[in-house]
Amino acid sequence: MIFRRKKKLKPVPPKPVPDGLWLKCDKCSNILYRKELEKNLSVCPKCGHHFRIPARRYIQILTDGFEEFDKNLSPANPLNFREYEEKLRKDQEKTGLKDAIVTGKAKIGPHTVALGVMDFFFRGGSMGSVVGEKVKRLIYYAMENNFPLIIVGASGGARMQEGILSLMQMAKTAATLAEFHENGGLFISVLTDPTMAGVMASYASLGDIIIAEPGALIGFAGPRVIQQTIKKELPPGFQRAEFMLKHGMVDIVVPRQKLKDTIVKILDFFSNEKH
Amino acid sequence: MAKYLDFEEPIVKIENRIKELELIKDEAGVQEELDRLRAELQRLYREIYASLTPWQRVMLARHPDRPYTLDYIKLMTEDFIELHGDRRFGDDPAVITGLATIDGEKIILVGQEKGRTTRDKIVRNFGMMHPEGYRKALRVMKLGEKFHRPVLTLIDTPGAYPGIGAEERGQAEAIAYNLREMASLRTPIVAVVTGEGGSGGALGIGVADRVYMLENAFYSVISPEGCAAILWRDAAKAPEAAAALKITAQDLLELRVIDGIIPEPLGGAHRNPKETADNIKKVVLDAFRELKKLPPDELVRKRREKYQRMGVINIEDTQNTPN
Ligand SMILES: [Zn+2]
Numbered sequence: 001m002i003f004r005r006k007k008k009l010k011p012v013p014p015k016p017v018p019d020g021l022w023l024k025c026d027k028c029s030n031i032l033y034r035k036e037l038e039k040n041l042s043v044c045p046k047c048g049h050h051f052r053i054p055a056r057r058y059i060q061i062l063t064d065g066f067e068e069f070d071k072n073l074s075p076a077n078p079l080n081f082r083e084y085e086e087k088l089r090k091d092q093e094k095t096g097l098k099d100a101i102v103t104g105k106a107k108i109g110p111h112t113v114a115l116g117v118m119d120f121f122f123r124g125g126s127m128g129s130v131v132g133e134k135v136k137r138l139i140y141y142a143m144e145n146n147f148p149l150i151i152v153g154a155s156g157g158a159r160m161q162e163g164i165l166s167l168m169q170m171a172k173t174a175a176t177l178a179e180f181h182e183n184g185g186l187f188i189s190v191l192t193d194p195t196m197a198g199v200m201a202s203y204a205s206l207g208d209i210i211i212a213e214p215g216a217l218i219g220f221a222g223p224r225v226i227q228q229t230i231k232k233e234l235p236p237g238f239q240r241a242e243f244m245l246k247h248g249m250v251d252i253v254v255p256r257q258k259l260k261d262t263i264v265k266i267l268d269f270f271s272n273e274k275h
Numbered sequence: 276m277a278k279y280l281d282f283e284e285p286i287v288k289i290e291n292r293i294k295e296l297e298l299i300k301d302e303a304g305v306q307e308e309l310d311r312l313r314a315e316l317q318r319l320y321r322e323i324y325a326s327l328t329p330w331q332r333v334m335l336a337r338h339p340d341r342p343y344t345l346d347y348i349k350l351m352t353e354d355f356i357e358l359h360g361d362r363r364f365g366d367d368p369a370v371i372t373g374l375a376t377i378d379g380e381k382i383i384l385v386g387q388e389k390g391r392t393t394r395d396k397i398v399r400n401f402g403m404m405h406p407e408g409y410r411k412a413l414r415v416m417k418l419g420e421k422f423h424r425p426v427l428t429l430i431d432t433p434g435a436y437p438g439i440g441a442e443e444r445g446q447a448e449a450i451a452y453n454l455r456e457m458a459s460l461r462t463p464i465v466a467v468v469t470g471e472g473g474s475g476g477a478l479g480i481g482v483a484d485r486v487y488m489l490e491n492a493f494y495s496v497i498s499p500e501g502c503a504a505i506l507w508r509d510a511a512k513a514p515e516a517a518a519a520l521k522i523t524a525q526d527l528l529e530l531r532v533i534d535g536i537i538p539e540p541l542g543g544a545h546r547n548p549k550e551t552a553d554n555i556k557k558v559v560l561d562a563f564r565e566l567k568k569l570p571p572d573e574l575v576r577k578r579r580e581k582y583q584r585m586g587v588i589n590i591e592d593t594q595n596t597p598n
Contacts, residue, residue, distance in 0.1 A: 221437030
């Protein structure tokens with residue numbers, strides 16, 4: 001279920017490598033000056049390709065203030081799965097996160113919201129018990145305070161090493177969203193590259209509003225699995241944000257530079273307060 | 276002609292020998308030989324089935340003779356009216372939905388169907404549902420809610436279908452929506468994993484007040500083959516993955532993901548489909564009897580709370596974690 005890309009398509013690491021002043025765009029192959037790319041919110045100035053960015057960077061881009069929750073929750077190894085702890089430790093060092101999501105209370109323009117941002121650089125953004133639990137707690141926080149809920153998705157799917165418990169996080173988050181939905185809460189789901197499988201087949205699909213970043217891979221089954229199953233070429237742009245927009249699965253495709261403004265406008269629309 | 280698995284071979288050999296001898300059982304010495312073989316058969320049964328590996332259970336869950344939803348409908352219901360279609364796009368034959376009567380109890384039945392013959396398997400898409408299947412299942416479950424009939428789902432699928440049309444029509448959305456709506460359905464839901472519980476494709480009809488598994492069924496976030504291919508780049512290591520993923524009924528009971536295990540006849544469900552169906556029927560009817568006592572608000576609250584408790588995490592002492 002975890003989506004893996006081939007080596008040559010490896011995402012850019014979140015921290016600059018020692019001599020990495022320059023890098024090549026995954027899409028247009030132009031050589032880009034790293035500082036300039038970062039200033040451009042990691043969107044290629046030549047072709048508009050949206051590079052994957054870590055959760056902390058999204059929080060910088062989207063918010064005017066952030067207070068993090070549940071920093072003390074960390075993954076266990078409930079199945080005693082071989083090498084899982086080492087893999088977790090490596091990604092914890094690499095990202096500075098305990099697991100694949102950061103949650104908290106955020107200011108976005110004049111609005112206060114409950115915000116969750118997934119991090120693809122931590123185990124491919126996969127959802128295990130910690131991600132499920134933090135999403136559940138975030139939904140409750142939003143519900144108790146009447147705050148809108150925003151979750152930025154970035155995930156290959158369920159965390160394989162936590163087995164069936166990972167699968168059950170889909171039911172857990174969806175069941176909690178059922179309550180939030182009945183309470184009249186607003187949920188904006190933002191889909192970034194990639195938002196797939198277990199995450200897309202649970203909370204990420206359940207937004208009142210679904211926004212996607214350009215080019216983001218969005219879907220249930222990974223393209224390689226589909227290709228192996230049907231033994232046919234996939235149509236161009238298959239499962240990309242624009243394709244999903246055309247097929248009615250997302251509300252809007254919004255470039256990263258306009259993401260915050262768009263979210264503020266949507267929050268304005270649904271807010272009953274005067275700002 | 277029954278098909279059998281590698282580890283069933285010694286049993287099948289003796290069974291065939293017994294059948295031969297039974298034709299000549301009046302001849303001298305044959306009765307003694309028959310008694311000896313029957314004792315040996317019992318011993319073998321116990322030896323083999325008392326210590327099945329997770330992978331052997333996977334093989335049993337996928338056994339070509341294993342009873343499927345259509346068999347259970349025949350064996351369990353006095354009456355069944357099949358309902359078709361999602362009223363949106365089409366009718367998905369990978370899932371059968373309808374109005375069933377079981378021992379006088381009128382219920383909504385939803386079950387994945389793999390198909391028995393080669394032709395059936397193609398029609399049924401090997402039990403791999405499309406979005407319209409999940410939408411049909413929910414539509415019929417909502418009939419149960421509206422008219423106060425409990426819902427039984429029978430899970431047996433390798434997974435939701437990975438195809439172009441399935442993605443175009445929102446496979447992920449269809450499953451997600453079912454999870455949310457099944458967590459809200461104001462009528463009792465019982466789910467039984469009868470064979471393969473293939474990940475999100477299984478869970479899409481699997482959110483329930485009570486979830487049971489047949490003794491040799493399995494339920495997993497990823498197929499053992501898929502897990503082995505990702506972890507060790509070798510699908511042949513599936514038996515190891517089957518053990519590591521903790522996918523047996525006993526594992527899931529210990530992880531508190533399911534509520535109980537339904538016993539199978541010795542040798543597996545296919546050895547006696549009627550007995551298997553009777554075992555399922557008893558557990559399901561008992562569960563419905565209990566669940567019907569709960570007012571809908573409490574039923575839904577308890578169902579949600581059950582899922583909200585699932586998962587295992589470490590909670591660190593905040594004083595020791597300055598970041
Ligand atoms: Zn570019």
